[in-house]
Amino acid sequence: MPSPTTSSLPAPLGNYAHLLPPSWKSIITAWLAEDTPSFDYGGFVVGETLEEATLWGKSQGVLAGVPFVDEIFAQLGCTVEWHLAEGAAVSPTPDTPKIKVATVKGPARCLLLGERVALNTMARCSGIAAKSRRVLVKARQLGWNGIIAGTRKTTPGFRLVEKYGMLVGGVDAHRYDLSSMVMLKDNHIWSKGSITQAVQAARSTAGFALRIHVECQSLAEAREAIAAGADIVMLDNFTPDGIRDAARALKEDWVRETGEAGREGGVVKRCLIEVSGGLTEENMEESLCPDVDILSTSSIHQGCGIVDFSLKIQQKASA
Secondary structure, three states, X not given: OOOOOOOOOOOOOXXXXXXXXXXXXXXXXXXXXXXXXXOOHHHHHHOOOEEEEEEEEOOOEEOOOHHHHHHHHHOOOOEEEEOOXXXXXXXXXXXXXXXXXXXXXXXXXXXXXXXXXXXXXXXXXXXXXXXXXXXXXXXXXXXXXXXXXOOOOOOOOOXXXXXXXXXXXXXXXXXXXOOOOEEEOHHHHHHHOOHHHHHHHHHHHHOOOOOEEEEEOOHHHHHHHHHHOOOEEEEEOOOHHHHHHHHHHHHHHHHHHHOOOOEEOOEEOOOXXXXXXXXXXXXXXXXXXXXXXXXXXXXXOOOOOOOOEEEXXXXXXXX
16 A cells, blocks of 8 residues: 555645644743743753754654744744655655754754654654544545544643644544534433434524534434434444445435435535544444545544654764
């Protein structure tokens, strides 16, 4: 199978850094404060001599997290010159075991203050981008053209970076938080009493601007959710055969009810079908079928590997 960067995937239509909210730079300040809460003993040793350091990529992956690294070093009075674009392959080989990713310049102690914060952030973000890219490429190679999405199972305090990595990897980040979309799961339904009651309550405040997404444990529940007005139904923890049968049945319902797929009274009726629950790069092929619109999986950002980077100040010649 080709590497995660060799398949022809659509190029981004803009700069992902422009998605970041106005408050994001304060997160960087907090990270730096956490890493050096009092005296900088190592910084005392090296002082503020101007130095140049090379950022090396030492394992296979996809470069992601550029704006975070830029801001980490900017807050410390350093500059970063990138030699690879965000989203590009980091591809060391036995003959070239490390790739020159960027050059960072600034006072020695400031380079070292930012070193570990930057490397940790970029390693994690790039690992998520690489896994996301790999899963997306595999789905396309298998002939499935639906949406691959992450989930909200992100690390508290690090969600912005993890969701950003998904986007750089080419997948859908799914809902960002509880305010992004109304997702009614089993606990909501059990607490309210029924899917219909839960959807009606959600619609009363969500209005037309937010989609309502309902987690369903059976075909009957999916039909109830659609009848109640859900925009998305999630077939959760179905078997592969169950997914195919349920998704096909739901699409056939629309054809039977309207006489034409997805059209009712001249108005397009579109309820997306999502599948989720234990899906991984290794087993997702079983769940891919033309009647499924979205495959969501936390495997692209939970427990995935990192991309290994290092930052090395140029060594001075011995006297």
